[in-house]
Amino acid sequence: MTRSGWRVGAHPVKFDLMRVLIVGCGYVGLPLGETLVRRGHEVFGLRRSTVADERLRASGIVPLHADISQPDTLKVLPLGFDWVVHCAATQGGGVEDYQRVYLHGNLNLIEWLGACPPRKFVYTSSTGVYGQNDGSVVTEESPTAPGSPTAQVLVAAEQVLLAAAKEGRLPAVILRVAGIYGPGRGYWLRQFLSGQARLEGRGQRVLNMIHRDDLVSAIETALVSGRPGEIYNVVDDEPVCQRDFFQWLASQTGLPMPGAAESETSPLSSRAVTNKRVSNRKLRHELGWTLRYPTFREGCLAELQRISGPNAGP
Secondary structure (H helix, E strand, C coil): CCEEEECCCCCCCEEEECEEEEECCCCCHHHHHHHHHHCCCEEEEEECCCCCHHHHHHCCCEEEECCCCCHHHHCCCCCCCCEEEECCCCCCCCHHHHHHHHHHHHHHHHHHHCCCCCCEEEEEEEHHHCCCCCCCEECCCCCCCCCCHHHHHHHHHHHHHHHHHHCCCCCEEEEEECEEEECCECHHHHHHHCCCCCECCCCCCEECEEEHHHHHHHHHHHHHHCCCCCEEEECCCCCEEHHHHHHHHHHHHCCCCCCECCHHHCCCCCCCCCCCEECCHHHHHHHCCCCCCCCHHHHHHHHHHHHHCCCCCC
């Protein structure tokens, strides 16, 4: 299944070229696929619809179509992938959608790939599985006891994959991903720029974030070096409290600080609120992952420049 290639540089190193399947080839999966294509890998992008086929092909990605919540649609797809990445996202974000994509989707992928398991399977979970609300530092060893029903589904999905890895059925690696921001995306940044942001209480709740480009590099790092059955947090080097984040944005943009949120209109009033500092030490130290945007400052500055540039757009 694999081919051989040579990395260009002062000291060329031989490496395997992989046949890669990206499940959910969208906001994260597409740039991941583009990166892997540039490395020389053969990349397939799985989506439910054909709407992005032209863009995938232009990027050198072979489009495939199936719904991972419907196992019969997977049976008609080719097998023989060296690497598989599950980074699909829900459409509505409700509990049923989470169960369909993350829990049942992973169960169906385990069953389908069982006939020809990949060398590595990487799944993007969420730091939302940590339920801590005391501002403490959490690591991969910290307990997962989330209060929200959707995060509870994510924990169940992780347990399914960890069991498959332990039993030798699927070499699954789990990435717990913080809040993603980047081109065209970033809840707190866009709330601030639109004037809709509000401080929760005194603004001391900690925000954990990761730039989309650094998430792509984390997935690639996990594909190459991640250990099956292991969990790695994907977050930048500096979780930041809400007030400090908005103060920095105000200093960079000249826009006013947000006012205080009324509890009944807070965007978080309808779901469990967590407050923790997620550590990325394991991913950096064990796998040698490096960040292009080590803190929110570098990442948000790049986004502010992109938004205000002559070719601004998603």
